[in-house]
Structure formats: C-alpha cells, structure tokens
Amino acid sequence: MSSLSLRELYEGFRDPRTIRALVKKIEIEADKLGRDIHIMEVCGGHTHSIVKHGLHQLMPQNIHFIHGPGCPVCVLPKERIDHAYRLAMQSDVILVTLGDMIKVPGSKGSLQDARAQGADVRYVYSPLDTLRIAKENPDKKVIFFAIGFETTTPMTAALVGHVINEKIDNIFFHINHITVPEPMKVLLDAKRSKIDAFIGPSHVSVISGAKIYKVFPEAYHTPVVVCGFEPVDILEGILMLLKQRNDNRCEVEIEYTRSVTPEGNLVAQKLIDTFFEKRNHFRWRGIGDIAQSALQLREEFAYLDAEKIYSDLLPNHQIDDHKQCICGEILMGAANPCECKLFGNACTPSSPLGSCMVSSEGACAAYYRYGNMR
Ligand code: SF4
Numbered sequence: 001m002s003s004l005s006l007r008e009l010y011e012g013f014r015d016p017r018t019i020r021a022l023v024k025k026i027e028i029e030a031d032k033l034g035r036d037i038h039i040m041e042v043c044g045g046h047t048h049s050i051v052k053h054g055l056h057q058l059m060p061q062n063i064h065f066i067h068g069p070g071c072p073v074c075v076l077p078k079e080r081i082d083h084a085y086r087l088a089m090q091s092d093v094i095l096v097t098l099g100d101m102i103k104v105p106g107s108k109g110s111l112q113d114a115r116a117q118g119a120d121v122r123y124v125y126s127p128l129d130t131l132r133i134a135k136e137n138p139d140k141k142v143i144f145f146a147i148g149f150e151t152t153t154p155m156t157a158a159l160v161g162h163v164i165n166e167k168i169d170n171i172f173f174h175i176n177h178i179t180v181p182e183p184m185k186v187l188l189d190a191k192r193s194k195i196d197a198f199i200g201p202s203h204v205s206v207i208s209g210a211k212i213y214k215v216f217p218e219a220y221h222t223p224v225v226v227c228g229f230e231p232v233d234i235l236e237g238i239l240m241l242l243k244q245r246n247d248n249r250c251e252v253e254i255e256y257t258r259s260v261t262p263e264g265n266l267v268a269q270k271l272i273d274t275f276f277e278k279r280n281h282f283r284w285r286g287i288g289d290i291a292q293s294a295l296q297l298r299e300e301f302a303y304l305d306a307e308k309i310y311s312d313l314l315p316n317h318q319i320d321d322h323k324q325c326i327c328g329e330i331l332m333g334a335a336n337p338c339e340c341k342l343f344g345n346a347c348t349p350s351s352p353l354g355s356c357m358v359s360s361e362g363a364c365a366a367y368y369r370y371g372n373m374r
Pocket of ligand 1: 322324325327341342344347348352356
C-alpha cells in the first residue's frame, strides 16, 4: 500500500517540475516529427482538464487539440430533451435523472422550467436511488431518464435488473445511453477531418476496455492512447502518441494503467449485454445520425420502455441548433469555439445555443469558463 494520501497522490499528477520535464520531452518529439499533428481528445473530461490547466498553451506550435464529442449531455439532441420535458409534465409521472440534465434547455424549456411549472423532477447521484423514490410513491409512474456513455450504462442495467427481479411495476426507462467508437469512426470518415491521433476516454475504457479502439490503428491507421484526466496523464499520453508516430508505430496504448485494462470490466459488460441491444440509429447533436451508436432495452423488456409506452406523446422530428452555431465544425477540428460569432454573447452556459456550450465538459463551455484560449 502507498503511504501517500489521495491529495498527495494527485498533487503528484499536477507537479510543475514533472509537467515541465514532460513538456520538454514533447517539444523534442514534436520537433523530430517536423509537421503538424492534430490530436482529438474524445472525452469532455479531457477537454475540461486541458483548458482548465492551460495544457494547450504549453504545446509546441505544431501540436493542435481537437475537442471531441465525449460529453453525453452535450450531444443529446434537443428532441430528446423535449421527451424528458413532456414526460415530466404528466401529472402521474415522477421523472428521475442525473444532475447534469436539469438545466439543459430543449425547445420547450429545461427540466428546471418543468419543475417550476409543477412537474415532479428529481435528480439522483445513483440510478439505484430510483428504487426508493418508486417505493415511496406507489401511485406514481417513476421514469428514469438514463443518459451517459458506457461509463454509466452498467448502473442503469443494474436498476433494470432490480425492477425485473423484484417485479416492481412503477419504474420505467427512457434510454439515452450512447457508445464511443462509432462517432470516432464518423469523425475520421468525414471529408474535413484533420484527426491524426486520439486521446482515448478513460472512464469509458474502465468499463469497455481499451480493446474497443483496436479498429482505429488497424483500419484507419490512427493511434489511440487512453489517458487519465490529470495534467501529467494527458502530457504523458501526448508524448506516447508522438513517440508512436516517430517510431513508425500505430497502436492502442494505455497510459491510465492504474484503472484501465485491455479487456475492461467483464461483469459490467455482461450486465449491459443482458438488458440492452444496439439501436439502428441515434442522432447526435452537432454531428447527425450515427448508426449503431446507442443502446435500447432488448425487445423482451419493451414493457419497461417509456419511449414505446408514451410514443404518442414523444415526437421524433429533428430540432436543429441555431443556424450560426459551428459546433459541427468544432467537433471536426475545423474551428475553435472563439471563431463562433455567438460565443460568449448570444451563447453562454446559462443560455446555450449549441451542443458544445451545454455542459461544463463541452468545448465552448470550457473555453467560456476558463477563458485561457490560445
Ligand atoms: S459558442 Fe454556442 S453557438 Fe457557438 S459553436 Fe459553441 S455552442 Fe455553438
């Protein structure tokens, strides 16, 4: 056992001398590379950390970050936020979701607005808290509005398991769980794509394992390094990517070895597979329709699926973002948030007009909050 406290341990991952030494090594490798390299950090947590700690300002001129779509709240299209709003407005419904969802505006308003109009909306830290809410309110239909990547899906699956095994008849689900590799492929396939390498998401990889990225070196000749969220983790990951390029290697590597393995959490994967299957299509805000990029309850559990039960109430027409929003360009690496005319004036975290400003992990929100853009 390490004798370091958690605080001391994490101070080590932010140690200025270690950071300076890593930046020096990155400069040497970047110089050796001798050309521009565009690195996409897929996960919004990495975007947040890069901008918060000013890591983009420490990079040599030929290293460019592209901020990816890995914020599940940001990429949820407005029409699905409207679903949550409409469900919440039913007098016999308690809508339960995770905290990030409460302030996100749809075309009718946010769940916070619904609550102001009398809707019963509750947010929980763990989906399993829904069991208690349902027990305390036997006359209400409790709908869990599930969001998140592979990271949070096992918790929703565990809740589904409880509902089935304990024959609970007043909990239902609106599933918005999405998966990471499919949008990465879409972004690489895009004509305007500039992506040369990926910093792979860490929490997703704890569950799914780094194996899910094998396709990128094999079919796209694009390396992936799965990194932790601390500055030293991210700099180490950038160094590993540069070394791969300079050594003529193209692989999936794990920097975040303290939590991620190639295989991931097999128990969690089995739990997900028991209750969920892939949806044919799912629209991502800022990117568009992506095949096989989201999950739904398996057919045998359709009786728990609020999207099917309330299908008459939940319109599926597309609701677009503001015409001047350039989130699509930002996600492709073709623009950065400051190039948007709406950034910081018409579009702010309290009144977001596009996906990247919606949650603190979105690129525009991170730039707005920390203001230390290049
Ligand atoms: S600042 Fe707002 S409108 Fe502009 S790209 Fe970002 S999210 Fe879209």
